[in-house]
Amino acid sequence: xxxxxxxxxxxxxxxxxxxxxxxxxxxxxxxxxxxxxxxxxxxxxxxxxxxxxxxxxxxxxxxxxxxxxxxxxxxxxxxxxxxxxxxxxxxxxxxxxxxxxxxxxxxxxxxxxxxxxxxxxxxxxxxxxxxxxxxxxxxxxxxxxxxxxxxxxxxxxxxxxxx
Numbered sequence: 001x002x003x004x005x006x007x008x009x010x011x012x013x014x015x016x017x018x019x020x021x022x023x024x025x026x027x028x029x030x031x032x033x034x035x036x037x038x039x040x041x042x043x044x045x046x047x048x049x050x051x052x053x054x055x056x057x058x059x060x061x062x063x064x065x066x067x068x069x070x071x072x073x074x075x076x077x078x079x080x081x082x083x084x085x086x087x088x089x090x091x092x093x094x095x096x097x098x099x100x101x102x103x104x105x106x107x108x109x110x111x112x113x114x115x116x117x118x119x120x121x122x123x124x125x126x127x128x129x130x131x132x133x134x135x136x137x138x139x140x141x142x143x144x145x146x147x148x149x150x151x152x153x154x155x156x157x158x159x160x161x162x163x
Contacts, residue, residue, distance in 0.1 A: 016057070017055050017056070017057050017065075017093055017094055017097045018055065018056060018057075019052055019054070019055060019056075020049055020054040020055065020056040020061070020064065021049065022046065022049055022050070024049070024054075024056055024061050025042060025045060025046060025049060027056075027060045027061035028045050028049075028054065028056070028061055028064055029042050029045060031061055031062065031063075031064060031080055031082055032045070032064075032078075032080060034082055034083065035080040035081070035082065035083070036080065037142045037143070038141075038142060040078075048066050048068075048077075051068065053066050053067060053068045053077070054066050055067075055094055055097050055098070057090045057093065057094060058085070058090075062081065062082040062084075062085040062090070063079075063080065063081040063082065063085060063090035063091065063094060064078065064079070064080050064094070065078065065079045065094035065095065065097065065098050066078040066079075067098045067101065067102070067110075069101075069102065069105045069107060072106065072107050072108040072109075073107060073108065073109055073110070073111055074098065074101070074102035074105065074107045074109070074110040074111070075110075075111055075112070076095075076098055076110055076111065076112035077112075079091055079094055079095065079121070086120075091121075091124055092124060095124060095125075095128055096128075098110065099128065099152070099154075102154060103154060107154055108153070108154060108155060109151050109152060109153050109154055110130075110151065110152040110154065111149070111150070111151050112125065112130070112149075112150050112151075113136070113139070113147040113148065113149050113150070114147070114148050114150060115140050115145045115146070115147065115148075116135070116145050116146040116147070116148050117143075117145050122148070125150050125152075128152065129152050129153075129156075130150040130151065130152045131150060131151055131152070131153075132148055132149070132150055133149050133150060133151045134148075134149035135147070135148055135149065136149065
């Protein structure tokens with residue numbers, strides 16, 4: 001019980017978001033496994049870390065975002081927050097950091113996919129101006145769910161001050 005309270009106290013105030021390094025690999029792999037039924041391999045994460053695609057929060061890491069700029073599009077590949085660290089603003093802070101990075105990189109939009117049943121993530125994305133643009137039926141297998149494709153048009157969001 002005391003350990004859980006320590007973790008909750010540690011994440012009650014979202015720490016600064018920072019770029020992850022290879023030193024964070026073990027924490028990232030554990031976090032990914034705690035948050036997803038199909039976690040990425042350590043090798044996949046190492047590739048993302050070496051390309052500087054990963055932002056993290058906490059020490060040890062309890063939240064992460066993985067995003068890559070490809071041409072004029074920012075692909076949001078993953079956001080994860082440890083179950084004991086949720087509802088403290090870490091996902092919001094990481095998403096804002098990704099949006100800021102996409103702006104600075106000259107991206108026209110941010111693209112992502114999210115499980116249709118993931119209501120907290122959908123609410124977060126919608127609150128930042130993301131719009132539904134497509135659906136991949138039966139995309140996820142464990143559990144079976146549709147993938148919703150969402151975009152944030154950065155020019156439109158800037159013009160309307162959504163971000």
